[in-house]
Amino acid sequence: MNKIVEESGDQKILIVDDTPANIDVLDLFLEKEGYKISIAQSGESALDLAARISPDLILLDVMMPGIDGFETCLSLKSSEKTKDIPIIFITARNEPADIVKGFSVGGVDYITKPFSQEEVCARIYLHLKLKTLMADLEAKNKKLAELNDLKNKFLGMASHDLRNPISTIQGFSKIMLDHGDTLAEVDKREFLQSIHKVSNDMLTLLGDLLNISTIESGNLDLQIQPDSLVKLVEERVRMYQVMAERKNIATHLDIEEIADFSFDANRISQVIDNLLSNAIKFSPPGKDIYIWLGKNKGQAKFSVRDQGPGISPEDQDKLFKHFQKLKARPTADESSHGLGLAIAKKMVEAHEGKITVESHSGSGATFSFEIPLDR
Numbered sequence: 001m002n003k004i005v006e007e008s009g010d011q012k013i014l015i016v017d018d019t020p021a022n023i024d025v026l027d028l029f030l031e032k033e034g035y036k037i038s039i040a041q042s043g044e045s046a047l048d049l050a051a052r053i054s055p056d057l058i059l060l061d062v063m064m065p066g067i068d069g070f071e072t073c074l075s076l077k078s079s080e081k082t083k084d085i086p087i088i089f090i091t092a093r094n095e096p097a098d099i100v101k102g103f104s105v106g107g108v109d110y111i112t113k114p115f116s117q118e119e120v121c122a123r124i125y126l127h128l129k130l131k132t133l134m135a136d137l138e139a140k141n142k143k144l145a146e147l148n149d150l151k152n153k154f155l156g157m158a159s160h161d162l163r164n165p166i167s168t169i170q171g172f173s174k175i176m177l178d179h180g181d182t183l184a185e186v187d188k189r190e191f192l193q194s195i196h197k198v199s200n201d202m203l204t205l206l207g208d209l210l211n212i213s214t215i216e217s218g219n220l221d222l223q224i225q226p227d228s229l230v231k232l233v234e235e236r237v238r239m240y241q242v243m244a245e246r247k248n249i250a251t252h253l254d255i256e257e258i259a260d261f262s263f264d265a266n267r268i269s270q271v272i273d274n275l276l277s278n279a280i281k282f283s284p285p286g287k288d289i290y291i292w293l294g295k296n297k298g299q300a301k302f303s304v305r306d307q308g309p310g311i312s313p314e315d316q317d318k319l320f321k322h323f324q325k326l327k328a329r330p331t332a333d334e335s336s337h338g339l340g341l342a343i344a345k346k347m348v349e350a351h352e353g354k355i356t357v358e359s360h361s362g363s364g365a366t367f368s369f370e371i372p373l374d375r
Helices: 020-032 043-053 069-078 096-104 117-161 163-179 185-216 229-246 265-281 340-350
Strands: 012-016 036-040 057-061 087-091 109-112 225-227 250-255 261-263 288-296 299-305 354-359 365-372
Touching: 012 020, 012 043, 020 036, 020 117, 036 043, 043 057, 043 069, 057 069, 057 117, 069 087, 069 096, 087 117, 109 117, 163 185, 185 340, 229 250, 229 265, 229 288, 229 299, 261 265, 265 288, 265 299, 265 340, 265 365, 340 354, 340 365
Parallel strands: 012 036, 012 057, 057 087, 087 109, 250 288
Antiparallel strands: 225 261, 288 299, 299 365, 354 365
């Protein structure tokens, strides 16, 4: 008489009882309530079936041949697959010792025979509701733990990565204040350039930390409106050509015509900036960077291909996660905090798009993102 329901969607209840009459009664009025019912007629069958179908709740008879309900419950609670399934005992015995034993082996409730439909349905509803609430609470606790860990990493990064540039600014500015009148112009300029560089690094880091904080708190609001991705790419490339020229890196831009469409120009600008700056940071002097914008199956696609050291498969798995330090390092001691690609990924996904990388160690890397032309 075993009955197995494996489809997902509706809540599944496993009835474990060796008496066909009891099974028929429970099966009849629980199916009317919309539950998917599976049936096992022994403890051994119940263990196999529960592991296979992962029911939302188990109605378990106490008195059965072979292993009884208490032993079956202990086995279910000792298995990683089934330990969180609520188990309600069904029995004709209502002695306090039996009830206490049922709770001690992991049961959540008792239903006594003969069955009352209203009582059975009410108890099942209650425990399924409790299970859902517990799952929600666990998910929220996990998210809170992740956010707390992220906060601690923020604080650690801020204290570590901001200390050095602040010390640089403080040191060079003190030298200029104390000895500015006697310093050579070339030394003054060098100090000012250093102060300017580390100030920019600090602003970049603070911007990244604020962006990650906004994203992880769920407050990333997009300002979607018609705009020109072509003009945006041209503008950002012009800005980064200055940085590229300082490293004797040539940029090659190839743009296909794309009509204006709706996207958040500020957020996509941040994504483009990240990909361009990374390509320049990780390219040796004298190399080339190839930038392309076009259409691909209803998507606007932007890609940047560099001639840097490439990215190993191990590092590719880390690329779009927070605070990842990769084996490849910037070629001119530029700063890299391990946040930019994680932010870029979130911003592209907020546009219902995707960001990808293609690379092999020693042969450069191509970073691309796509966003839909018609949202």
